Amino acid sequence: xxxxxxxxxxxxxxxxxxxxxxxxxxxxxxxxxxxxxxxxxxxxxxxxxxxxxxxxxxxxxxxxxxxxxxxxxxxxxxxxxxxxxxxxxxxxxxxxxxxxxxxxxxxxxxxxxxxxxxxxxxxxxxxxxxxxxxxxxxxxxxxxxxxxxxxxxxxxxxxxxxxxxxxxxxxxxxxxxxxxxxxxxxxxxxxxxxxxxxxxxxxxxxxxxxxxxx
Numbered sequence: 518x519x520x521x522x523x524x525x526x527x528x529x530x531x532x533x534x535x536x537x538x539x540x541x542x543x544x545x546x547x548x549x550x551x552x553x554x555x556x557x558x559x560x561x562x563x564x565x566x567x568x569x570x571x572x573x574x575x576x577x578x579x580x581x582x583x584x585x586x587x588x589x590x591x592x593x594x595x596x597x598x599x600x601x602x603x604x605x606x607x608x609x610x611x612x613x614x615x616x617x618x619x620x621x622x623x624x625x626x627x628x629x630x631x632x633x634x635x636x637x638x639x640x641x642x643x644x645x646x647x648x649x650x651x652x653x654x655x656x657x658x659x660x661x662x663x664x665x666x667x668x669x670x671x672x673x674x675x676x677x678x679x680x681x682x683x684x685x686x687x688x689x690x691x692x693x694x695x696x697x698x699x700x701x702x703x704x705x706x707x708x709x710x711x712x713x714x715x716x717x718x719x720x721x722x723x724x725x726x727x728x729x730x731x
Contacts (some may be wrong), residue, residue, distance in 0.1 A: 518681060525681075527623055530627065531635075533602045535684075537601075539555050545581075545585075551579035567586050568586055594630065594634055604702075624659075626667050659685075665679070682700050682702060
């Protein structure tokens with residue numbers, strides 16, 4: 518069924534920022550006593566905020582120094598400003614939604630500054646027509662449903678008319694709690710954690726316009 522509106526996650530769905538950020542995070546956590554593989558980080562830490570990552574990492578034994586969160590943000594922003602690619606095919610998805618007259622928004626756990634950095638270098642800030650919403654700015658990041666409910670309200674579309682495009686279990690959980698259908702972008706193939714949260718998997722952005730009926 519064609520949706521009345523689409524809400525996108527940002528990192529890993531619109532911009533390909535997650536891998537370099539995970540590499541930076543892996544190196545930091547190993548330096549401070551918590552060695553983890555990229556796969557373990559992706560399974561257990563993707564979809565939260567840097568603050569929630571710090572809380573979880575400390576609980577698991579990382580000796581992160583005072584001020585680590587602010588320092589990590591500074592280094593991450595510098596890395597992203599240098600260059601961050603788009604997810605292949607995502608511009609064609611936005612083009613198809615525009616052609617179909619279907620509005621869209623972004624609901625990211627990232628900060629507003631991060632979205633301006635990553636989307637701005639590709640001219641996508643304007644494409645979202647002011648509908649860029651941050652769970653951190655709202656004070657209720659995913660997996661709480663508030664961010665997606667807020668985006669739907671600003672678009673003027675009931676939650677059950679919206680679909681969410683996500684790549685993390687936390688985001689899929691937020692969509693489910695908001696009463697929204699969720700499509701889980703899983704370019705590497707099977708993603709049991711996304712499926713467990715009710716997401717319908719797809720593996721290539723080129724598939725998404727057909728899935729959405731546009």
